[in-house]
Amino acid sequence: MNIIFYRYNSVCEPDFIDAFKQMGVNVVEDDDGMKGNLDISTKIDRLGDLIAEYSPLFIFSINYFPFLSIVCDRLGILYMSETVDCPVFEIYHNSIKNKTNRTFLFDYGQYLSVKDYNPENIFYLPLGSPTERVSKLLGDESRYLYDVSFIGSLYSEKDPFTELKISEKSKDKLMSLMNEQVDKASFGMEWIEDNLDEESVKEIKATDSLMGSTEYVCDLDNFIVSNNYLSYHMAYMERIRMLNSLAENKDINGIHLFTRSNTKDLDKSIICHGGVKTLTEMPFVFRQSKINLNITMRSIQTGIPQRIWDIMACRGFVLTNYQPELEEYFEIGTHLETFTSIEEMNDKISYYLKNDSKRETISQNGYEEVCNKHSILMRVINMIKIVTSA
Structure with missing residues (x-):
């Protein structure tokens, strides 16, 4: 059994490679993700060559990469990914709907936020110990x-x-929200998510190219403010x-x-x-x-x-x-x-x-x-x- 393991130098990769090998899987490492000078089209071409040579059961990556999902969907090959970070903005990309995906998310809150876009192929799975x-x-x-x-x-x-x-007024509002969140609970950002004001979000949106993008399955404006800034x-x-x-x-x-x-x-x-x-x-x-x-x-x-x-x-x-x-x-x-x-x-x-x-x-x-x-x-x-x- 062959798999192709797409690598981008995550510290979690060696433990997963070892685990697959213990299962008797032949792991073919695609290290193009470690090469910052390669563009997406070159990565796709080289991945295609590996697929043709090894006929893998699936492609695997730590965290989710939309371009891998798109390639696998077009070729009818399974794409399995395991998130180790949260948030992973890429899981909200339109490609998350692809039926060849097998996407595993370790945070149940994140899982709930995206599972309905591909309910048969998105799974909750906690992280594990490198014992x-x-x-x-x-x-x-x-x-x-x-x-x-x-x-x-x-x-x-x-x-x-x-x-x-952004304006000092908006910054002060956001600082107040963050302090209140820290005081109210030892985890999460529920208070912030429930109380973000539109004016502050709009100001940040004017500076962030991700916000307002049509490449995603839902409106991520508030999510980006909460997770990428606050x-x-x-x-x-x-x-x-x-x-x-x-x-x-x-x-x-x-x-x-x-x-x-x-x-x-x-x-x-x-x-x-x-x-x-x-x-x-x-x-x-x-x-x-x-x-x-x-x-x-x-x-x-x-x-x-x-x-x-x-x-x-x-x-x-x-x-x-x-x-x-x-x-x-x-x-x-x-x-x-x-x-x-x-x-x-x-x-x-x-x-x-x-x-x-x-x-x-x-x-x-x-x-x-x-x-x-x-x-x-x-x-x-x-x-x-x-x-x-x-």
């Missing part, structure tokens, strides 16, 4: 080097909201607030941040290490931290981000903001811990730093749970079952 790769990499590593750590961007370098050329700024706001609040917690012997972002707005006591390599260095930080903090992007409405699955694969202790889907797969307080406010986050950090045995029991429980039920290999098996039974 086998991580176990081989870490071996028996068991040292603790950090009390509390966070790996991730602060989004100071990815914040389009700060560059918006969610990034909210991520920056929340991460700075949370990390700075930890700096005042006297029970913590060092807050360790691993990021390539500008850290100028952080408390000077926070220990900034720079970035780490996702596949080879990050797992050691997760294993060597007593508490691993997760702060989910607001654009992930209900789902479980990859960071949580990665931490648990490393037998790390997870403390995360609450997300509705967590309780579908884990028992809070048994497999991981959650918080719904900065105060609760600090209280739980203090508690678990003083209770090593409880913390380590939760870490072990979480690790066993993802190994037994939620590995990436298991997710790939599910996808292949769905594709081959169609």
Whole structure:
């Protein structure tokens, strides 16, 4: 059985390739997505040559690419994709209706927003843990080097909201909305979505070429404002607030941040290490931290981000903001811990730093749970079952 795996250098690709190979699938890698100098027509021609040579059961990609869907639809070949980001704007492209698609979305809120455009071929499937790769990499590593750590961007370098050329009145309205959203819930953007004003959206639309496009199955104007502008700024706001609040917690012997972002707005006591390599260095930080903090992007409405699955694969202790889907797969307080406010986050950090045995029991429980039920290999098996039974 051959498949063609379209690659664009996502860090998730190697784990999925390994999983397909464990299933006995011959994976033909199309790495044209890694070559920034290739135009779409060249990619299509070269993909066509691969299809003619290998006669694949399906084309696969991490995240959804409309041009792959269009090619597969014209040739009558299945196109399977798994989103690892949210939002993925491309899933709203008109090509999402193509009957050769087999599209898997990890965020249930995102799934609900698009499923009716192709109900037989769009599926909800949570992300998984890279348990086998991580176990081989870490071996028996068991040292603790950090009390509390966070790996991730602060989004100071990815914040389009700060560059918006709109009136101060509209910016103030949007800032107020973001602050209210953060105060009202620890996840999602429901308050913002319900209260966006038309004037602010109209001003942003005048600067954004995606808004108003006819290439999409629905009007994305409000969605783009919420997810492409406000969610990034909210991520920056929340991460700075949370990390700075930890700096005042006297029970913590060092807050360790691993990021390539500008850290100028952080408390000077926070220990900034720079970035780490996702596949080879990050797992050691997760294993060597007593508490691993997760702060989910607001654009992930209900789902479980990859960071949580990665931490648990490393037998790390997870403390995360609450997300509705967590309780579908884990028992809070048994497999991981959650918080719904900065105060609760600090209280739980203090508690678990003083209770090593409880913390380590939760870490072990979480690790066993993802190994037994939620590995990436298991997710790939599910996808292949769905594709081959169609």
